[in-house]
Amino acid sequence: MTAFIARRLFFIVLVLVAVSMLVFGITALLPANVAYLILGPFAPPDQVRALEIKLGLTDPIWQQYLRWASSFLTGNLGESTLMNRPIGPMLTEAVGRSLMLTGASFVLIAVIGVGLGIVAALRHGKPLDHGVSIGTYLGIAVPEFFWAIIVILVFAAWLGWLPASGYEAPSEGLWIWLKHLIAPTITLVFGHLAHVSRLTRSSMIEVLQSPYVTAARAKGLPEHVVVLRHALRNALLPTITALALDFGRLMGGIVVVETIFAYPGLGRLIVFSIQNRDLPTLQAAILVVAAIYAAANLVADLLYARFNPKIRYGRNVS
Amino acid sequence: MLDIFDLTVRYRTSGGELEALSSISISAKKGTTLALVGESGSGKSTVALAAMGLLPQEAQIIGGTVRFDGHDLGAMSVEERRRLRGSRLGLVFQDPFSVLNPSLTIGSQVGESLIHHRGYTPREAFERAIGLLDEVGILNPKAVANAYPHELSGGMRQRAIIAGALAPEPDLLILDEPTTALDVTIEAQIIELLEQLRARRGLTMLFISHNLGVVRRVADEVAVLYAGQIIEHGATEDVLHRPMHPYAKGLLAAIPRIGSKQLRLASIPGRLPDLRKPPSGCRFAERCPFASESSTQPQTMRMVGGRGVRCANAELVESTPWPTPEATATQAPPRSEQSPVVSVRALDKTFRIGGGVTLEGWRLRRNETLLKPVDDITLDIRRGEVLGLVGESGSGKTTLGRTILRLIDPDSGEIRIGDELVSGKPQRELERMRRTAQIVFQNPDSSLNPRKTVGELLARPIRRFGLATTERMPTRVRELLDMVRLPSHYANRYPHQMSGGEKQRVGIARALATEPRFIVCDEPVSALDVSVQAAIVNLLADLRDQLGVAYLFISHDIGVVAHLSDRIAVMQHGKLVEIGDADAILNHPRHPYTIKLLSAVPRVDARSTSAGSGPPPLQ
Numbered sequence: 001m002t003a004f005i006a007r008r009l010f011f012i013v014l015v016l017v018a019v020s021m022l023v024f025g026i027t028a029l030l031p032a033n034v035a036y037l038i039l040g041p042f043a044p045p046d047q048v049r050a051l052e053i054k055l056g057l058t059d060p061i062w063q064q065y066l067r068w069a070s071s072f073l074t075g076n077l078g079e080s081t082l083m084n085r086p087i088g089p090m091l092t093e094a095v096g097r098s099l100m101l102t103g104a105s106f107v108l109i110a111v112i113g114v115g116l117g118i119v120a121a122l123r124h125g126k127p128l129d130h131g132v133s134i135g136t137y138l139g140i141a142v143p144e145f146f147w148a149i150i151v152i153l154v155f156a157a158w159l160g161w162l163p164a165s166g167y168e169a170p171s172e173g174l175w176i177w178l179k180h181l182i183a184p185t186i187t188l189v190f191g192h193l194a195h196v197s198r199l200t201r202s203s204m205i206e207v208l209q210s211p212y213v214t215a216a217r218a219k220g221l222p223e224h225v226v227v228l229r230h231a232l233r234n235a236l237l238p239t240i241t242a243l244a245l246d247f248g249r250l251m252g253g254i255v256v257v258e259t260i261f262a263y264p265g266l267g268r269l270i271v272f273s274i275q276n277r278d279l280p281t282l283q284a285a286i287l288v289v290a291a292i293y294a295a296a297n298l299v300a301d302l303l304y305a306r307f308n309p310k311i312r313y314g315r316n317v318s
Numbered sequence: 319m320l321d322i323f324d325l326t327v328r329y330r331t332s333g334g335e336l337e338a339l340s341s342i343s344i345s346a347k348k349g350t351t352l353a354l355v356g357e358s359g360s361g362k363s364t365v366a367l368a369a370m371g372l373l374p375q376e377a378q379i380i381g382g383t384v385r386f387d388g389h390d391l392g393a394m395s396v397e398e399r400r401r402l403r404g405s406r407l408g409l410v411f412q413d414p415f416s417v418l419n420p421s422l423t424i425g426s427q428v429g430e431s432l433i434h435h436r437g438y439t440p441r442e443a444f445e446r447a448i449g450l451l452d453e454v455g456i457l458n459p460k461a462v463a464n465a466y467p468h469e470l471s472g473g474m475r476q477r478a479i480i481a482g483a484l485a486p487e488p489d490l491l492i493l494d495e496p497t498t499a500l501d502v503t504i505e506a507q508i509i510e511l512l513e514q515l516r517a518r519r520g521l522t523m524l525f526i527s528h529n530l531g532v533v534r535r536v537a538d539e540v541a542v543l544y545a546g547q548i549i550e551h552g553a554t555e556d557v558l559h560r561p562m563h564p565y566a567k568g569l570l571a572a573i574p575r576i577g578s579k580q581l582r583l584a585s586i587p588g589r590l591p592d593l594r595k596p597p598s599g600c601r602f603a604e605r606c607p608f609a610s611e612s613s614t615q616p617q618t619m620r621m622v623g624g625r626g627v628r629c630a631n632a633e634l635v636e637s638t639p640w641p642t643p644e645a646t647a648t649q650a651p652p653r654s655e656q657s658p659v660v661s662v663r664a665l666d667k668t669f670r671i672g673g674g675v676t677l678e679g680w681r682l683r684r685n686e687t688l689l690k691p692v693d694d695i696t697l698d699i700r701r702g703e704v705l706g707l708v709g710e711s712g713s714g715k716t717t718l719g720r721t722i723l724r725l726i727d728p729d730s731g732e733i734r735i736g737d738e739l740v741s742g743k744p745q746r747e748l749e750r751m752r753r754t755a756q757i758v759f760q761n762p763d764s765s766l767n768p769r770k771t772v773g774e775l776l777a778r779p780i781r782r783f784g785l786a787t788t789e790r791m792p793t794r795v796r797e798l799l800d801m802v803r804l805p806s807h808y809a810n811r812y813p814h815q816m817s818g819g820e821k822q823r824v825g826i827a828r829a830l831a832t833e834p835r836f837i838v839c840d841e842p843v844s845a846l847d848v849s850v851q852a853a854i855v856n857l858l859a860d861l862r863d864q865l866g867v868a869y870l871f872i873s874h875d876i877g878v879v880a881h882l883s884d885r886i887a888v889m890q891h892g893k894l895v896e897i898g899d900a901d902a903i904l905n906h907p908r909h910p911y912t913i914k915l916l917s918a919v920p921r922v923d924a925r926s927t928s929a930g931s932g933p934p935p936l937q
Contacts, residue, residue, distance in 0.1 A: 211416040218370055218411075219431040219482070220404025233421045309421055309466040 008301060012294040019290040020072075020283075024065050027279045033057050037081045037277050068283075078280040082273070087284050091269070095288055097167060098258070098265030102250045104181060105188040109250075110243055113193050117200025117239070118232065124205055132201075136194035144253055148187045148260040155183055165262035184261045188253050192246055199242050204235040237308055244300030248293040319490055319522040320352075320369060321345040325382035327364055327373065334594045338364045340546045341382065343619075346490070346539075351516065351523040353537030353554070355530065357569075357847040358818075359590050360543040362526045366494045369524065370409050371399040387489065405435035408483030412495035414475035418467035424451070425463025428482040435486045450481040455511055472711075473504035477511065484515065492524045497532060501710035501874065506918040509535055528848065530573060531920030534558050542566045545590055545601040552625025558922060562622060562632040564606045564640075571640035572852040573922055574881035576904055582859075583881060584642050585852035589817050600629070607641050608634065657737075658698035659836050659868050660722065660755075665731030665741075667692035667721050691717035692728070693892035699836065702866040706883030706900065708876055708915065714892040715872045719838040722870065723755055724748055735836060753783050756829035760841035762821035766813040772799070772824050773809035779831040798827040801864075802857060819850035826857065830865070838870045843878060855882055876919050880904055888912045 035051040036043070052058055056067065071078065077087040120132040139147070156164035162183050170177040207213060208231050216230040254267035262268070266285060273281040327339040338361045346352035356362045367373045369384055371391060384391045386407065391399060403409075411417045419427060428450055429443030438446065444463065451459035454477040467475060476496065483491060493512070497505040509532060515521060527533050533540060534554060541551035542563065550563040561567040571584035588605035591597050597604070603613035612630040619626045622633065629635060669689040691714030699705045709715050720726045722733055724740055733741040735755050740748065759765035766775060776795045780786050786794040796806045802823040813821055822842060829837050839858065843851040855878060861867060873879050879886060880900060887897040888911065896909040907913045 211411055211413060212419040214372060215409070215411060215417045215479075216419070216430075217372055218403055218409040219434075220400050220402065220407075221430065221434050222400070225434065230419050230422075234419065307421060310468050 004305070005298075005302070008298050012291075012298060015294055016287065016290055020069060020287055021065065023283050023286050024068060025061075027283060028061055028064070030277075030279070034081055034279060037279070072284075072287075077284045080273075080278050080281045082276045082278040082281070087281050090281070091266075091284055091288060094264065094266045094269045094285075095292075097263065098251075098254055098267060101181060101184055101188070101258070101263065101265060102247070102254060105185050105192070105250060106243075106247055108185065108189045109192050109196055109246060112189065113196030114200050114232075114236070114239060116193065116197040118204055118227065120197065120201040121204035121208060121235075122227065124201075129201075132197065136197050139190040140192070140194035144187055144191045144256045145260055147190050148184070148257055151183050151187050152260075155186075165260075167263050167265075180263070184257045184263055187257050187261075188250060191253060192250065195242060195246055195249075196239060200235060200239045203238050204231060207231045207235040210234075233307060237304060240300050240303050240307065244296045247296040251289050251292060319346055319348045319387055320524060321383075321385040322365070322369065323383050323385070325365075325368060325384060326380040327361075327368055328378050328380055330376045330378065331594070336593045337596060338377070338546055338593065339368070340596070342543075342546075342548055343382075344541050344548065344551065346522050346524055348489075348522050349516075349520050350538045351525055351536050353525045353527060353533040353540045354543060355527060355533055355540055355569075356543035357528055357590075357849065359545075359593075361546040362528075362543050363494055365543075366409065366492050366524070366526055369492060370403055370407060372403075372409075401435070404431040404488075405486045406489050408486075408488035408491045410476075410479055410483050410491065410493045410496050413499050414472050414479055415499065417479055418475055420467055422466075423463065424465055424467065424470070424478050428463070428478055428485060431482070431486045446485065447481070450485055451478065454478070454481045454484070454515075455507070456481075472500050473507065476500060476504075476508055480508075480511065480515075484519075487519070488521075490522045490524065492526070494526045495528070496525075498527070498529065502876070502918040502920075503710065503914060505532065505920070509920070512536060529920065530558060530570065530848075530922040534922050535920055542569070545596065546593060547601060547628060548619065548626070549602065549628045550626065556623075556625055560636060562625070562627045562636045563602075563629045564608045564631075564635050565602045567635060567640050568605075569848060570922065571642075572849050574852070574855065574875075574877040575923060576877055576880045576916070576919060576921065582642055583852035583855050584640050585856060586849035587853075589819075589850075608638070658734075659701045659703075659736060660697075660699040660870070661732075661734040662695055662697050662722060663732040665692055665695040665718070665721060665733065666690070666729045667717060667726060668729055690714075690892045692721055695731070695892075695894055697887060697894065697897060699868045699870060701835070702862060702868055703885065704862060704869045704871055704883045706879035706886040707870060707872045707889060708874065708879050708886060709889035710874065710915075713889045715874075715889055716840055717892075718889070719757070719840050719870055719872050723757055723838055724751070725757070753832045754834050755836045755838070756832060756834040757838045757840065758822075758825050758829045758842045761845050762818065762825045763813070763845075765825060766821060766828075768813050770812070771809065772804075772811050772813075772816075775824060776809075776827055776831050779828060783832055785832065794831075798831055801830060801861065802827045817850070818846050819854060822846060822854055823857065826854075826861070830861070830867075833865075834867060836868045836870070838872070840872045841874070842871075844873065844875065851878070858882065876916065888915065 033052065035048050035055055035057055039048055039051060056064060075088070077091065079085065080087050080090065083090070116132050116136065120129040123129045152164050155162040162179055164183075167180050168176045213226060213231050216226045221230075254265060255270055256267070257263070258265045258267035259271050266288065270282065270285045272278070273285065322342055322344050325339055325342045326337065329336045329338055342365060344352060344354070344365075354362050354365055364373070364377070368379065373379070379392065386402065391402075394402070418424070425444045425447040426440070429438070429447035432438040432443040432446055433440060448459045448463045451462055456462050456474060456477055462470065462474065462478070470478065480496075496512075497508050500508065512523070513536065516523060523536070525533065525536055537554045539551065540554050540557040541548050542557065542565065543549070544565045550557055550561065550566045557566060558570065561570055565586070568584065568586040572586060574583055586605050591601055591604065598616060599614040600606070600609070600617045603609045606613065608631055610631060615630070617628045617630060619628050667690070669691065693714070695718060697705070707715050707718070717726060721728050724733070724745070728741060731741060732739065735751050738751055740751050773792075773795050776798050777791050780791065780794055792809070795809050799806055799808055804820065804823050804827070808816070808820070813824070816824070826842070842858070843854050846854060858869065859882060862869065871879060871882055883900045885898060886900050886903040888895050888903065888909065890911045896903060896907065896912045903912060904916065907916055
């Protein structure tokens with residue numbers, strides 16, 4: 001098991017190195033460099049030239065990359081060119097807020113999605129099954145910004161229960177914090193339910209027809225034991241992998257949702273830094289997204305192994 | 319204990335209603351074993367499911383009652399039936415490979431019903447499971463209880479399943495083909511175990527099987543099912559040794575016997591009637607050599623000398639032997655002393671099974687298991703000779719067959735087919751060998767392309783080797799179909815429009831299309847019912863005589879091998895442990911493994927050791 005984790009961690013490092021090269025490479029191809037951005041569009045060319053030399057922008061690209069990467073490794077993420085603030089604390093704050101949002105959404109997607117999948121599988125071919133299918137498909141078929149607007153209209157404008165946008169820290173009061181979280185969460189959850197519920201449904205239907213489920217029934221076990229202990233355990237395996245991918249898709253989803261709800265998280269930071277050509281911030285933010293994505297996949301693989309004894313690594317049985 | 323009366327079950331299918339069981343009446347007395355015998359489609363598994371109350375949704379009970387220990391199961395609530403299942407009724411399924419939940423430990427599955435029926439805590443149930451595993455003869459029950467299903471062999475799993483069914487001390491055990499997926503030596507062990515358990519616990523058993531040899535060993539009474547009807551039932555000795563219904567008689571005649579080599583196997587022509595619209599008269603009439611005018615009338619069950627028979631001509635049938643097809647085959651090997659058609663010398667094949675990597679200090683090490691399914695094999699097959707290859711699953715039979723044909727590349731050794739040295743040549747130079755050597759696979763469902771007609775399937779190899787012009791193609795296809803005794807209009811059929819036996823005939827025709835001199839037959843009849851199997855075996859024998867083609871005939875069924883083979887090779891753990899003339903191997907086996915294998919085969923003609931006293935068996 002440790003060998004397995006070690007190997008996976010090694011691959012994650014490789015992936016991150018590759019992503020960092022890509023990110024750095026692409027930003028280096030942009031016509032405007034950091035010196036130009038710092039000094040603004042009206043700076044005289046010789047000043048720009050001087051700053052370029054000072055910042056090392058005239059060095060070969062691989063030297064620039066190594067310098068950037070090594071300072072990254074020592075924890076120095078550089079400074080935002082736009083806000084003249086260190087990127088580190090800014091990014092930590094944004095990531096923390098985004099993780100609150102994606103974490104809550106993810107838990108709800110997993111619980112509701114799997115639940116709907118089970119219910120649909122048990123009522124396979126009946127009206128409830130069709131209802132679940134139509135509802136979740138609707139969620140995935142229409143883009144997130146549409147649902148975001150509907151949610152704002154219904155809960156903020158019409159019912160007036162929730163604020164339309166913004167963020168408040170938990171220290172301002174738990175309820176206020178939660179109120180700002182609910183609307184974007186609903187939007188994210190609705191857009192991602194179909195994937196999990198459809199997959200759970202189809203593997204559940206398959207597993208319910210398997211001989212070992214009939215065998216469990218033949219043992220006279222109560223139906224909830226048959227469904228939850230015998231069927232679900234096996235039906236969840238493909239869902240776990242899908243959930244990890246969904247976590248990655250959520251990281252993409254927050255870009256849209258945070259922008260609409262003016263939620264100051266990682267997604268909004270990315271959009272903001274793109275709009276304002278804040279290259280150091282953008283590079284750091286994208287690396288963080290890649291790292292979260294890789295970590296989610298590692299967790300999925302570990303959970304998969306936990307639930308599937310056939311790949312319990314390095315186990316010896318007589 | 320179990321009393322099924324006048325039970326009729328229908329399935330709703332896309333093609334209309336199908337009557338799976340028509341007025342079935344059987345009963346098993348306390349402490350006895352009743353065997354339910356029939357071929358695929360006879361409805362025997364439906365009986366098991368109906369008795370357990372586990373019929374699928376599309377099934378409907380039209381009439382009749384199932385009584386267990388005096389209680390009418392049909393009158394019970396769902397909850398009451400559930401409480402009965404598992405606590406007083408146990409069920410053991412056919413396939414030990416898919417019946418255990420892959421993600422739960424053996425111990426928790428074995429003890430599970432104790433938690434729900436007997437109020438054990440999970441801890442106590444697990445402890446009891448260890449005791450039960452011990453009782454069913456598992457050597458280190460503690461380790462096995464903590465293991466997962468994929469870590470156990472088939473025999474071990476079936477023992478664990480039986481332990482699980484026995485856990486709450488049921489009164490009745492229903493066993494649906496409990497040994498069909500197992501090797502003969504394991505099968506013998508499981509049967510022995512069941513006999514011990516029955517004696518020790520006073521179990522009543524409903525034993526469902528197609529294997530008459532197994533039934534002969536375990537059952538007190540036998541009921542034979544055909545097309546949803548019981549056609550004969552009575553004491554095991556009576557039914558198996560003096561069958562009165564034509565179908566029972568045909569079934570018994572079709573079994574190849576070890577030690578009594580016949581020229582031809584008797585077979586039952588035709589196939590099951592369509593149960594969506596069953597014939598109004600006798601359901602077997604179409605295939606019955608004894609059919610008479612009375613066969614057009616519905617047959618009723620009548621008692622003849624202590625047993626029930628659903629045939630008006632039963633008395634006549636009992637005294638007349640089942641007709642054996644004319645012996646066109648000489649079944650005598652052309653013992654030419656010329657050079658062999660296949661010659662294998664010191665053949666080796668090793669598989670590496672990767673098991674991931676482990677860290678040893680700082681060094682990564684690959685976990686590998688070496689498996690040697692072909693280990694120093696040397697054999698010859700002469701022209702027109704049938705070499706039977708027997709051994710248990712995992713012994714390397716299939717790998718050997720495929721390695722000879724270079725479908726798997728050997729590690730070392732020499733293969734000659736005809737006068738051609740086949741080993742060591744790159745695949746693209748094997749053109750000529752691919753023509754002279756062919757293969758017939760076990761499962762025609764997966765070896766025939768479902769999207770091609772039979773005509774296209776047969777034309778493909780002919781065109782590939784340029785053996786017929788486009789104009790001559792239909793004639794050649796017709797010839798091939800004729801060779802395997804299929805009517806020529808079958809050229810337009812798709813695989814799903816044919817029965818299992820017919821599909822296997824197409825598989826054989828496809829192998830014959832290149833006019834080969836040698837065919838590897840890899841379990842060609844294992845997926846077929848006994849009555850169909852006999853016809854295919856006869857066909858293979860005929861083709862050998864007509865065409866002089868040699869076979870490597872791979873099978874786990876020693877009866878079939880004994881019937882067809884001139885010589886027999888016995889394989890164990892990748893090695894040939896014994897090879898020689900069929901008679902010598904069967905009558906005077908030398909190697910302990912051959913002796914063990916032969917003694918484990920359940921024989922239908924042997925005298926039963928259990929209850930019943932009938933007249934001496936036939937022959």
